[in-house]
Amino acid sequence: MTGPATGTQSPPEAPSLGRKVGSAARWSLVNTVVMRLGNFATGIILARFFLGPEAWGVYGIAQTVLLVLLSANELGVSLAIVRWEGDPRRFAPTVLTLSALSSCLLYAALFAAAPAVARVLGSPEASGVLRVMCVCVVLDGLSQVPAGFLTREFAQGRRMAVDSVNFVLSTAVTLLLAVEGWGAMSFAWGSVAGNAAALVGCCLAAPGTLRFGWDAAQARALLGFGLPLAGASMLALGVVNVDTMVVGSSLDQLALGFYVLAFNISGWPVRIISEAARRVSFAGFSRLADTPGALAAGFGRALGVVMTGTVPLCVLLAALAAPIVALVYGERWLPAAAALPWLMALGLVRIACELAYDCLVAVGRRRSLIGVQALWLVVLVPALVVGARADGIVGVAQGHVLVAGAVVVPVFLVTLHRAGIRLGTMARACAWPFLGGAVMAAVVLGMERLLGDGVPALLATGAAGTLAYALCVLPSLGFLRGTTPADTTPAGTTPAGTTATAKG
Structure with a gap:
C-alpha cells in the first residue's frame, strides 16, 4: 500500500500509458491555456477600470x-x-x-x-x-x-x-x-x-x-x-x-500592488506551461519510477518540452516589459515593469524546479526535497530584505534571481543526478531552447529600437522574435517527440535511490 511494487512494466502496458499521458497532457494544456487566458482578460478589466x-x-x-x-x-x-x-x-x-x-x-x-x-x-x-x-x-x-x-x-x-x-x-x-x-x-x-x-x-x-x-x-x-x-x-x-x-512589511502598499502585478505577469508562463505539465507529470513519473533509464529519458523529454514552450514567453515579457505593461494595464502600472525582466528569469527557474520536484517526489526522495526547499527559503529571506532596502521591488526581484541561480539550481542538479538523471540529459534538454532564447532576445531588442513600441511595431517585433526562436529549436524536435534516442543510462553504477521506495 505504501508504494508501487518493484519491477518493470510489461511491454503491452507502455503504449497504453503513453497514450494516456499524451491525451491527458493535451487536455491539460488546452484547459490551462483557456483558463489562464480567461483569468488574464479578467485581470486586465479589473486593473484598468475597477x-x-x-x-x-x-x-x-x-x-x-x-x-x-x-x-x-x-x-x-x-x-x-x-x-x-x-x-x-x-x-x-x-x-x-x-x-x-x-x-x-x-x-x-x-x-x-x-x-x-x-x-x-x-x-x-x-x-x-x-x-x-x-x-x-x-x-x-x-x-x-x-x-x-x-x-x-x-x-x-x-x-x-x-x-x-x-x-x-x-x-x-x-x-x-x-x-x-x-x-x-x-x-x-x-x-x-x-x-x-x-x-x-x-x-x-x-x-x-x-x-x-x-x-x-x-x-x-x-x-x-x-x-x-x-x-x-x-x-x-x-x-x-x-x-x-x-515587500508588504518593508515597503508601502503602493509598491506592494506594483510588485504583485509584476509577479502575476511573470507567472503567466509558469501557470500555462508548468501547471499543464504538472497535472500529468507526477502520475507519469510515478509509473516510471522503477525503471531508471525510462525515468531519466522521460524527465529529459519533459524538461525539453516545458523549456521549449516557456523560453519564448519569458523572453518576450522580459524584453518588452514596459510597452506590454503600458499597453495592457495602462500607464499608471508602469512602475511594475521595472521588476518584470528579473521576475521572468525567476519564472523560468521555477518551471524547471517544479518539474524536478515532481520527479523527485515520484522516486521517493522526500527528505532531499525538504532539505532543498529549506535551504532555498533560509538563504532567500535575507537576500530579499537586503534587496528591498537597496532598490525596492527591483531589488527584491534581483535577490530572487541571485539565490535561485547561484544556490538552488546547482543543488537541484546534484539531487537529480543522485536520483539517476544525468546532467548531460538535462543539458541536452535545455540547450536548444536557451540558444533560441538568446537569439530571440537579440532580435526583439534590435527590432524594438528600430520600430518603436506601438501596437503594430510590437506585433511585428514579437512575430520576428518568435520566428527566429522557432528556427533555432527545429533541430530538437526529434528529441522532444522521442524519435531521437535519449541518454537513458542512469547516473552512477547502481540504480539505488531511483526507486519509489528510496530514501532521500
Missing part, C-alpha cells in the same frame, strides 16, 4: 496566505490517491477524513489570527479578505480525493469541465462585486464561489469518492507518506510567496 494598486496589494497578501495554507491543508496525504498501488477506494475515505480535519483546523487558526497576520504583513485592512478567501482551504480539502481520482485516471477532459465551471462562476462573482465597489473583497468571494463549484464538479466527475471513513493503520501510513511532502510543499510555497510578505 481596482488600483492598493487593492491589488490587499489581494496579494490574502492570496499569499491562502497559497501557503493550501500547500499543507491536507497534510500531503491526497497524493497517495495518485501514487499508491491497488484500489484507492480502500483508503480514500481515510484520506478524506484526514484532509477535512486538517483543513478545518487550519481555517479555524487562520480565522482567529487574521488581524495579527494582516498587521504583520503590512496590510491591516486585509483581515476581512483573509477570513473570507481562506474558506477555500476547507473547500479544497474536501475536493482533494475526487480530484486525486481524476489525476490518477488521467481524466483531464473531465477536469477541464470542472475548471470551466469554477472559472465562469468565480469570474462572474468577482466582476459583479468589483463593479459594485467591493474592492479586494470581490476576489475573496469570487474565489469561494468558484471553489465551491469545483468541489461539486469534482464529486460529479468522480462519483462515489466523497465518502468519509477511518482506519487507524491506514492513517498512520498516510501520515508517514504525506507529512514530508506537505512540509516540502509548504516550504516551496513559502519560497514563492515570501517576497510578497517582505
Whole structure:
C-alpha cells in the first residue's frame, strides 16, 4: 500500500500509458491555456477600470496566505490517491477524513489570527479578505480525493469541465462585486464561489469518492507518506510567496500592488506551461519510477518540452516589459515593469524546479526535497530584505534571481543526478531552447529600437522574435517527440535511490 511494487512494466502496458499521458497532457494544456487566458482578460478589466494598486496589494497578501495554507491543508496525504498501488477506494475515505480535519483546523487558526497576520504583513485592512478567501482551504480539502481520482485516471477532459465551471462562476462573482465597489473583497468571494463549484464538479466527475471513513493503520501510513511532502510543499510555497510578505512589511502598499502585478505577469508562463505539465507529470513519473533509464529519458523529454514552450514567453515579457505593461494595464502600472525582466528569469527557474520536484517526489526522495526547499527559503529571506532596502521591488526581484541561480539550481542538479538523471540529459534538454532564447532576445531588442513600441511595431517585433526562436529549436524536435534516442543510462553504477521506495 505504501508504494508501487518493484519491477518493470510489461511491454503491452507502455503504449497504453503513453497514450494516456499524451491525451491527458493535451487536455491539460488546452484547459490551462483557456483558463489562464480567461483569468488574464479578467485581470486586465479589473486593473484598468475597477481596482488600483492598493487593492491589488490587499489581494496579494490574502492570496499569499491562502497559497501557503493550501500547500499543507491536507497534510500531503491526497497524493497517495495518485501514487499508491491497488484500489484507492480502500483508503480514500481515510484520506478524506484526514484532509477535512486538517483543513478545518487550519481555517479555524487562520480565522482567529487574521488581524495579527494582516498587521504583520503590512496590510491591516486585509483581515476581512483573509477570513473570507481562506474558506477555500476547507473547500479544497474536501475536493482533494475526487480530484486525486481524476489525476490518477488521467481524466483531464473531465477536469477541464470542472475548471470551466469554477472559472465562469468565480469570474462572474468577482466582476459583479468589483463593479459594485467591493474592492479586494470581490476576489475573496469570487474565489469561494468558484471553489465551491469545483468541489461539486469534482464529486460529479468522480462519483462515489466523497465518502468519509477511518482506519487507524491506514492513517498512520498516510501520515508517514504525506507529512514530508506537505512540509516540502509548504516550504516551496513559502519560497514563492515570501517576497510578497517582505515587500508588504518593508515597503508601502503602493509598491506592494506594483510588485504583485509584476509577479502575476511573470507567472503567466509558469501557470500555462508548468501547471499543464504538472497535472500529468507526477502520475507519469510515478509509473516510471522503477525503471531508471525510462525515468531519466522521460524527465529529459519533459524538461525539453516545458523549456521549449516557456523560453519564448519569458523572453518576450522580459524584453518588452514596459510597452506590454503600458499597453495592457495602462500607464499608471508602469512602475511594475521595472521588476518584470528579473521576475521572468525567476519564472523560468521555477518551471524547471517544479518539474524536478515532481520527479523527485515520484522516486521517493522526500527528505532531499525538504532539505532543498529549506535551504532555498533560509538563504532567500535575507537576500530579499537586503534587496528591498537597496532598490525596492527591483531589488527584491534581483535577490530572487541571485539565490535561485547561484544556490538552488546547482543543488537541484546534484539531487537529480543522485536520483539517476544525468546532467548531460538535462543539458541536452535545455540547450536548444536557451540558444533560441538568446537569439530571440537579440532580435526583439534590435527590432524594438528600430520600430518603436506601438501596437503594430510590437506585433511585428514579437512575430520576428518568435520566428527566429522557432528556427533555432527545429533541430530538437526529434528529441522532444522521442524519435531521437535519449541518454537513458542512469547516473552512477547502481540504480539505488531511483526507486519509489528510496530514501532521500
